[in-house]
Each structure stands twice: as structure tokens, then as C-alpha cells.
Amino acid sequence: MYYFSIFFQYAAQYLKTRMSYREDLVVELISDLLFQAVNLIFILVVFGHTTLLNGWNREEIIFIYGFFLVPYAIFSSFFNIWDFNERYIVKGEMDRILTRPIHSLFQIIIERMELESMFGVVTGLVIMFYAGSQLGLTLHWYDPFVFLLMVIGGAFIYAGIFICLAAISFWSDSKTDIMPMMYNIGNYGRYPVDIYNQVIRFVLTWILPFAFVGVYPAAFFLGRTEWYGYAFLTPVMGVVFLTIAYFMWNAGVKKYRGAGN
Amino acid sequence: MGNFSMYVEMIRIRFLMMLAYRTNYYSGILIYSINIGAYYFLWQAIYGTQESIQGMSVSQMTTYVAIAWMARAFYFNNIDREISQEIQDGKVAVEMIRPYHYLGVKTMQGLGEGLFRLLFFSVPGMIIIWLAFPIDFSNQWSVWALFFLSIIFSFIVNTQLNLITGILTFFLMYNTGLIRAKRVVIDLFSGLLLPISFYPLWAQDVMGYLPFQAISYIPSMIFTGGFVGSEIYSAIGIQIFWSVLLIIPIQALWMLAKRQLIVQGG
Numbered sequence: 001m002y003y004f005s006i007f008f009q010y011a012a013q014y015l016k017t018r019m020s021y022r023e024d025l026v027v028e029l030i031s032d033l034l035f036q037a038v039n040l041i042f043i044l045v046v047f048g049h050t051t052l053l054n055g056w057n058r059e060e061i062i063f064i065y066g067f068f069l070v071p072y073a074i075f076s077s078f079f080n081i082w083d084f085n086e087r088y089i090v091k092g093e094m095d096r097i098l099t100r101p102i103h104s105l106f107q108i109i110i111e112r113m114e115l116e117s118m119f120g121v122v123t124g125l126v127i128m129f130y131a132g133s134q135l136g137l138t139l140h141w142y143d144p145f146v147f148l149l150m151v152i153g154g155a156f157i158y159a160g161i162f163i164c165l166a167a168i169s170f171w172s173d174s175k176t177d178i179m180p181m182m183y184n185i186g187n188y189g190r191y192p193v194d195i196y197n198q199v200i201r202f203v204l205t206w207i208l209p210f211a212f213v214g215v216y217p218a219a220f221f222l223g224r225t226e227w228y229g230y231a232f233l234t235p236v237m238g239v240v241f242l243t244i245a246y247f248m249w250n251a252g253v254k255k256y257r258g259a260g261n
Numbered sequence: 262m263g264n265f266s267m268y269v270e271m272i273r274i275r276f277l278m279m280l281a282y283r284t285n286y287y288s289g290i291l292i293y294s295i296n297i298g299a300y301y302f303l304w305q306a307i308y309g310t311q312e313s314i315q316g317m318s319v320s321q322m323t324t325y326v327a328i329a330w331m332a333r334a335f336y337f338n339n340i341d342r343e344i345s346q347e348i349q350d351g352k353v354a355v356e357m358i359r360p361y362h363y364l365g366v367k368t369m370q371g372l373g374e375g376l377f378r379l380l381f382f383s384v385p386g387m388i389i390i391w392l393a394f395p396i397d398f399s400n401q402w403s404v405w406a407l408f409f410l411s412i413i414f415s416f417i418v419n420t421q422l423n424l425i426t427g428i429l430t431f432f433l434m435y436n437t438g439l440i441r442a443k444r445v446v447i448d449l450f451s452g453l454l455l456p457i458s459f460y461p462l463w464a465q466d467v468m469g470y471l472p473f474q475a476i477s478y479i480p481s482m483i484f485t486g487g488f489v490g491s492e493i494y495s496a497i498g499i500q501i502f503w504s505v506l507l508i509i510p511i512q513a514l515w516m517l518a519k520r521q522l523i524v525q526g527g
Contacts, residue, residue, distance in 0.1 A: 048461065195305070
């Protein structure tokens with residue numbers, strides 16, 4: 001309960017700050033839309049030169065992308081920790097975090113949230129409904145519940161991966177450029193993973209399981225029964241990865257000695 | 262001349278700073294290789310049974326993707342974010358009274374970073390990718406020479422756009438949104454994600470009038486042999502044209518910015 005009230009106070013404070021630079025907020029929303037458009041344009045341009053991608057048609061690929069946007073929006077609203085190393089370790093801010101009465105990871109999440117990213121949920125749903133209607137998909141009573149489960153699983157996977165990467169900074173406090181590149185790798189989970197070779201497929205399924213934030217769960221809604229096994233693993237993978245990340249973070253904090261000054 | 266050696270020193274210092282962190286770059290190379298590898302298979306699936314799309318074979322496409330990303334390591338920098346941060350922190354006022362041109366310093370720092378990544382990241386990365394995937398390297402030395410000439414202009418045009426974005430912080434106060442928008446536009450219109458020749462014709466026409474093609478499309482096309490003979494020279498001509506033209510808005514914005522300098526929360 002205590003955590004909830006702190007969360008809402010931070011959220012309210014955040015909205016006030018953002019509202020004072022309103023033009024920037026508008027530009028940011030537009031740039032988010034642009035960013036989402038880029039990937040859509042990529043798909044459209046590519047399908048201008050081919051009709052099927054390993055047996056998947058354009059609308060199916062668009063649908064997968066729409067699905068991806070929803071967990072991704074939740075992830076980027078709350079886990080804005082790609083510059084954790086620079087911002088907290090190198091600049092010594094972590095010392096301040098550790099003096100706070102709440103869990104250090106939670107403190108960072110509420111400090112760094114970017115609630116405007118939630119807009120991606122809307123874009124994602126619009127894209128999914130558009131592609132779904134083109135494909136003639138029907139909505140079952142249980143679909144919204146499964147969807148919710150898959151979305152939470154996907155957001156957890158993303159969060160887990162990025163928390164683990166951030167936690168590496170506790171052991172090695174020098175600069176890495178891995179985080180921005182990791183965002184690129186996330187993109188490949190949005191394509192049918194059977195186009196890749198064994199190694200990349202394995203990486204995208206078990207090591208950096210981005211395929212669970214794209215093609216696997218979306219396959220359920222597209223009725224691709226051959227992927228159902230993987231689809232239902234999504235929430236499990238989410239919980240597993242977030243748990244690993246949580247323990248890794250705690251171990252890192254224990255190890256943390258501060259960046260000398 | 263004294264001025265010149267000062268700027269060279271700035272390149273050197275940034276280079277050494279990056280060198281101190283080099284071990285992390287080896288993990289970066291691995292991630293980059295996975296990235297390019299995934300792209301390779303994606304393009305193979307896109308080509309399917311087709312021999313070529315828009316005059317490019319699948320192995321040319323693989324080379325295009327690999328070189329586009331490796332060249333990016335050279336021209337890419339975050340000086341837009343750095344400038345914007347220094348403006349917001351009020352540090353820029355101090356920078357302005359120092360005996361050098363602030364924008365020149367930022368450019369040199371970007372160059373130092375770029376040279377570091379070229380040597381310690383792109384070159385070893387390219388070798389690893391060449392071992393793993395079918396990449397076509399040109400055996401004509403002139404193609405290599407023109408490619409290296411071309412990525413110098415990629416750096417110039419990309420840095421100029423970063424400077425413009427950074428300076429705009431003076432007028433907008435807060436511009437993370439703009440910086441992000443610029444990055445997206447460059448990814449899309451520079452030819453990094455898709456060669457410009459893949460776009461519908463009307464889109465190609467529009468992009469022909471924009472500076473972004475000078476950043477990624479032109480050097481990558483030169484490297485993959487997508488451009489040959491006089492096409493190469495006119496492409497580099499376009500890069501030179503933009504490198505010169507973009508000086509005008511930078512100078513104009515910089516003068517305006519100095520006139521209305523407000524240090525935030527100083």
C-alpha cells in the first residue's frame with residue numbers, strides 16, 4: 001500500500017513536470033508515432049517486393065507488430081533504465097537511491113518513468129484491430145484475458161532483460177553501448193522465428209527471449225496452432241526472467257561500492 | 262596553426278577516453294553481429310526464391326546491411342544530446358567564453374569517438390561478419406578509396422544535423438522529443454534500414470531532395486557496387502553539396518542563439 005501511494009505521488013509529480021514543457025511533450029508523442037510508423041513502413045516496403053515471408057502474409061506480420069507495441073509500451077513507460085550506468089553509477093546517484101526507504105529498483109523505476117509512452121498501447125491496438133479485420137479474425141470471449149496475460153508476460157521479459165543488463169553495471173562500472181543495440185535485437189522477435197538459423201532462433205527464444213514479445217504470443221491470436229506451445233509459455237518466461245533479474249539486481253546492489261570520488 | 266593543433270588534441274583526448282573503455286566494445290561487437298546476422302536471415306526470407314530485387318542480389322543486400330551498420334559506428338555520435346545537456350546545465354555559457362569555437366570542439370569530440378569505433382569496432386566486427394556470412398568485398402581499390410571518402414561526408418552531414426538539433430535547445434529549452442524524432446527520421450530516410458531504391462517512386466523523389474541520403478545510402482551503395490562509374494561521382498557531389506549548404510543554418514542558428522542566451526536555472 002505504501003508503495004502504491006508513493007507511486008501515485010511520483011506519477012502526479014511527473015505529469016506536472018511534463019505539462020510545463022508542453023511543446024516538448026507534443027513533439028515526443030509525435031516522435032513516438034514516427035518511430036512506430038518506421039517499422040510499419042519497413043514492413044509495407046518489404047511486402048512491396050514479396051507477397052509472403054516464409055508463409056506469413058503482410059497482414060499477419062503487421063498484426064504481430066501491433067501486438068508487440070502493447071507490452072513494449074508498458075515496458076518503456078516504466079523501465080527507462082537504458083542509461084542506468086551513466087546516470088546512476090558513473091555520476092554517483094546510486095548512493096542517493098540507496099538512502100531511500102523503498103527498494104532501490106522501485107525507486108529508480110518511479111523516478112525515471114515516462115508515462116507518455118503508454119500511448120503506444122493505443123497505436124498497438126489500432127494496428128491489431130486493423131490487421132485482424134483484414135484477416136477476418138474473430139474475437140472470442142477469452143481473447144482479452146489471454147491478451148492481458150501475454151502482454152504482461154511480454155513486458156516482464158523486456159523488463160527482465162534490461163534490468164539484468166543494467167545490473168551488470170554494478171560489477172563493471174565502465175561505459176557500455178550494449179543497451180541501445182539491444183533495442184535493435186528486440187525487433188527481430190517480431191518476425192516468424194523459423195526464418196532464422198538455429199543459433200539466432202535459440203538466442204531469441206531462450207537467451208534474449210524477444211520472440212515471446214512478438215511472434216509467439218501473436219501466433220495464438222492468429223490461430224497458428226503449431227506455435228501454441230510457445231505462445232502459452234509467454235507468461236511463464238516473463239515471470240522467470242523478471243525473477244532472475246530481481247535477484248541479479250539485489251546481488252549487484254550488495255556488491256555495489258560506489259564510484260570513487 | 263596553433264588553433265588547428267588544439268582541435269587535433271581534442272580528437273586525441275576523446276579517442277583515448279574511449280580507448281580506456283575498450284573491453285566493453287568486444288561485447289558490443291557480438292551484439293552487432295547478432296543484429297546483422299538476424300538481418301541477413303530476414304532478407305533471405307524476404308527474397309525467398311527471387312534472384313534480385315531492384316537490381317540487388319541477396320548477397321549484395323547482405324553486404325549493404327553489414328556495411329551500413331558498420332559505417333554507422335563511425336558517423337554516429339550523441340553530440341546533439343551532449344549540447345542539449347550542456348545548454349540545460351548552463352555549462353554552455355562558460356564554453357562560449359573559452360578561446361575556441363564551441364561547435365568545432367563538439368565536432369572534434371564526435372570525430373575522436375567515430376575514429377575509435379571505426380578502428381576498434383567496425384574493422385574487427387566486419388572481419389567477424391565476413392567469416393560468418395557471405396559478404397562481397399570489392400577487389401577494386403578505387404571503390405574502397407571512394408567509400409572512405411564518402412563516409413567522411415556521412416560524418417560531416419550527420420554531425421551537422423546533430424549540431425542543428427543541439428542548438429535548437431536554446432530556443433526550445435527542452436528537446437528530448439526533437440532529438441528522438443531526428444534519430445527516427447535519419448534511420449528511415451538515410452537508407453540505413455532499407456536502401457532508398459526499395460521505396461515507392463514518389464518516396465524516392467522526396468528523399469532525393471533531402472540531405473539524409475548522404476548519411477547512409479550513398480556510402481553503402483558505393484561499397485556494395487550498387488553505384489558504378491559516374492553514379493559514384495554524382496553521389497559524392499550530392500554529399501559535398503549538403504555538407505556546404507548545411508553550414509548556413511548552423512551559423513544562422515548559432516548567431517541567433519548567442520544573441521538570446523538564457524541560462525536555465527543557473
